[in-house]
Amino acid sequence: MKTHVKALVVGGGAVGNGIAYHLAKAGWDTMLVERDELTSGSTWHAAGLLPLFNMSYATTHIHKYSVDFYKSLEAETGLNAGFAVVGNLRMAQHQERMDEYMLYSSVAETAGVYHEFLTPAQMKERWPLLNTSDLVGALYHPQDGYINPADVTQAMAKGARQHGATIERKVQVDGYRWTGSEWIVSCTRMIEKGGMLVPGEDKFEITAEHVVTATGNHAQRTARLLGVKIPAIPVEHQFIVTEPDPMLQEFRKNNPEHPVLRDADAKWYVREERGGWILGPYERNAPARFLYDVPESFRADLFPLDLERIEAEYMSMIHRLPSSETVGLKDDFNGPICYTPDGNPLVGPVPGLRNMWIAEGFSFGITAAGGTGHYLAQLMTQGEAEIDMASLDPRRYGQWMTTEYAARKNEECYEHVFILHHPDEEREACRPLRTAPAYDRQKEMGAQFGQVNGWDRPNYYGPKDAPASFDHDSRSFRRGAWWPYAVAEAEAVRNTVGIIDATAFTKHLVRGPGATAFLDHFTCNTLPKVGRINLTYALTETGTTRTEYTIVRLKENEYYIISAGAWTSYDSDYLLKSAEDFMGNGGGHIDIHDVTTQWGVYALAGPNARALLKEIVKDANPDTVLSNKRFPWLSCRDIELGMCPVRAIRVAYTGELGWELHYPIEFGRYLWDLIWSVGEKHGLKGVGARAQNWLRQEKSYRAFGTELGRDATPLEAGLDRFVDLKKEFHGKQAMLDTGVRFKCVTVLIDGPGDTDPWGKEALLKDGVKVGRLTSGGYSVAFGKQIGMGYVPVELAEVGTRLKVKMLLQEWDVEVVEDSPFDPSNARIRIDG
Incomplete structure (x- = not known):
């Protein structure tokens, strides 16, 4: 048995074998160890469904790769993976579900996944056993289906061996050093x-x-061995197998197999199984299991059944397939399937550790195994994958995350598998949890909150004394009940003044003798002078955009750096590891501290922002302290607002005159009340994240996680002015070698009257997909829809006419200049 390898994969399920295959194929000396037999975890009792895509762009690519890869395995290995390409039929009982499918269609089109829409009559004609009387339509994917989990795992294992990998069974990992x-x-x-x-x-x-861990249900044991947190905890999943259905058997004499049926409104999937049916429900109250460990006695075992829990789903199957009513039950299963709080798996590097990777928390592990292996192998062997994997990165969860949080959110995630996934969806479990000081004040004002990285922050401010008919929790694929309130908030920022709670921003203090040299090489823009700020980017090994930072230079070798609130652990880990590398290569000492929870932030923006602040600023010359001469744009000053010390930064993500007011967290409620004590006469309005998102698009401000990511360089993102090519920085040569393959553009859209783009839609030229939106919304300045996205270089010219696919129709799009609202930044620089 080998004792030294390039890569060790821990876990012999479908995911582990997919990773071993692709690492070995990439030329790495690879070994896989499994504590029991291959497929002895959740793989053995999985239904083997292969849905081609979901609402996540990265996950869609992973699923699509898997489906194509599995079809090729038999030719390579000689083993039949048991792939039944029967298609997948997503049925809809009401129009809102069809709206969801229309948005699904947009994601599918951007990823090149073929699909078609069917009417109830077309479904009934093809599959007469279906009761379609209460359906309004369906989304059909003829190219996917289901696979035998054990067969595909063994085929990948054989392929891994053929590429030189070693697989050892009955080997348990007990520790890592x-x-x-x-x-x-x-x-x-x-x-x-x-x-x-x-x-x-x-x-x-x-x-x-x-080392790569793909330990499935044993993820909590893995977390303890590594001394980290992994929010992957299994939830019970039941499914039942019926006896043969005589009517189905008769139908099959002259017809192909039914597609995998998904009645999302009834919360189940059904597929054929040896002349009968498999029903897999996603019911309420399925409990999380193995919160801390898997018992030694639990191998390829199951839990006791709780059929009463799925009675409603079983009865709805009978309604949809009346021929199943008289068919008996042949078999039943209740086994663990891992989930994460947001449903996406955890794929990538472990925070705080070097060369340690995880692939945990797969609720659709069979579907994702091949694609995960492919893209994770790219990450490990090439430095980055060809798609942006940030949405799956394990570091999207921070140290604040607890076992209780993960268990309750994973239960909620299981229940939500077939619940309508609105783009403005906000799930309620474990909330509120992390709150800014003014949370209660905002709630009293009618704030409706969304969660980011555990923080509750206002999405919009609804009516305080709403009538009973107003549903604060209503969601929509079109313009929801919140839309007119977000419009009013955006208009306030443009016409008077708005206040945004941005406390969730990630904040780090970087200081020490080596801080300046480190940040100069770590980021691509020129460092600011003392008292000034700059927007800059850290690049990946391959020259793409790793992170966006606002850098405030406090002293010669002391910096306060701000990044996106959703990515605190992600940014912190990268900063610390990069600084360690710098110091290890002879650089001066650097101290880095995550100070996110020490500082709150209010962003005050709008034409009246200066007048409002003048009333509460304490200075010998209050009339001039906020003037351009004493406090110019893109500068930072320590000021006093009432009795609150404030680190004020003259910048506004909305493109208006404004300041970010960073305050010691314990002053948050006092400062909120102080601002509001004078705010109303200046037209002050509370503003949420949705209006802010619209406003930043009017200024073409790119956002990390949408326009900015690890699949595009800063030059492709149109950020040339923030790249100093006169200096050397990490990723520079790779960025230049990549060239400009496509460009980020801002577009105005003459779209439907009741719908705005969500940033998932395909851009078309003469009916052919040429690009995709990454952000979308409504522009109060232009009175029409707005979006940002990527197109080929030759289509990025101002005035280019394109189409965008929304609600299955094509709508006119025009590429406009960057910062179409106030392109000269006159409003930001206005003096007073």
């Missing part, structure tokens, strides 16, 4: 004893340069 250059992995040979799998006396070590 980092030497500074490689991992020492402590292992025990497992043995059978009395029908149980127990540790034997054979203990040994494996040395690996890289």
Whole structure:
């Protein structure tokens, strides 16, 4: 048995074998160890469905790769993976579900996934066993279906061996130790004893340069061994298998197999199984299991059934397939399937650790196994994947996350598998949790909150004394009940003044003798002078955009840097590791501190912002302290507002005269009340995240996670003015070698009267997809829809006419100049 490898994969399910295959194919000396038999975890009882895509752009690419890859395995390995390409029929009982499918269609089109829409009559003609009387339509994917989980796993395992990988069964990992250059992995040979799998006396070590864990239900044990948090906890999933259905058998004599049926409004999937049916429901109150560990006695085992819990779903299957009413139950299963709080798996580097990677929390592990292996192997061997994997990055959860939070959110996520996934969806479990000081004040004002990184922050301010008919929780694929309130908020910022609670911003203090040299090489823009600020970017190894930072230079070697609130752990880990590398290569000492929870932030923006602040600023010359001469645009000053010390930064993400007011967190309620004590006479209005998102698009301000990501360089994002090519910085040559493959543009849209783009839609030229939107919304300045996205370079010229696909129709789009609202920034620089 080998004792030294380039990469060790821990876990022998579908995901682990997919990773081993692709690492070995990439040329890495790879070993996989599994504590039991291959497929002995959730893989063995999975239904093997292969839905081609979902609402996530990255996950859609992963699923699409898997489907194509599985179809090729038999030719390579000689093993039939058991792929039944029967299609997938997503049925809809009402128009709102069809609205969801129309948005699904946009995502599918951007990813190149073929699909079509069917009417109830067309469904009934093809599949007469279906009751379509209460359906309004369906979305059909003829190219996917289902697969045998054990067969596809064994095929990937054989392929991995053919590429040189070693696979060892009955090997349990008991510990990990980092030497500074490689991992020492402590292992025990497992043995059978009395029908149980127990540790034997054979203990040994494996040395690996890289380790990947794909431990499925055992993720909490993995987390303890590594000393980290992994919010992957299983939830019970029941499914039942019926006896053969005589009417189905008769139908199949002259017809192909039914597609996988998904009645999302009834919360189930159904597929054929040996002349009968498999029903897989996603019901309410399915409990999380194994919060801390998997019992030693639990192998390829199941939980006791709770059929009463799925009675409603079973009855709805009978309604949809009346022929199943008289068919008996043949088999039933209740097994663990891992989830994460947002439903996306955790794929990527482990925070705080070197060369340690995880692939955990797969609720659709069979679907994702091949694609995860492909893109994770790219991350590990090439530095980045060809798609932006940030939405799956394990560092999207911070140290604030607890076991209780993960368990409750994972239960909620399971229940929401088939609940309508509105783009403005906000789930309620575990909220409020992290709140800014003025949370209660905002709630009294009618704020409706959304959650980001555990923080509750206002999405919009609804009516305080709303009539009973007003539903604050209403969601929509079109303009929801919140829309007119967001319009009013955006108009206030443009015409008077608005206040935005931006406390969730990620904030780091970087200081020390090496701070300046480190940040100069770490980011692509010129560093600001003391008292000034700059917008800049950290690049990946491949020259794409890793993170966006606002850098405030407090002293010669002391910097306050601000980044997106959703990515605190992501940014912190990258900063710390990069600084360690810098110091390890002879750079001066650097101290880095995450100060996110020490500072709150109010963003005050609008034509009346200066007049409002003049009333509460304490200075010898209050009339001039906020003037352009004493406090110019893109500068930072310590000021006093009433009794609150404030680090004020003259910048506004909305493109208006404004300041970010960073205050010590304990002053938050006092400062909020102080601002409002004089605010109303200046037209002050509370503003939420939705209006802010619209306003920043009017200024073509790119956002990390939408326009900015690890699949486009700063030059492709149109950020040339923030790239100093006269200096050397990390990723510079790779960025230049990549060139400009496409460009980020801002577009104005003559769209439908009741719908705005969500930033997932395809851009078309002469009926052919040429690009995609990454952001979308409504512009109060132009009175029409607005969006940002990527198109080929030749289509990025101002005035180019395109089409956007919304609600299955094509709408006129025009590429406009960057910052179409106030392109000269006159409103931002106005003096007073």
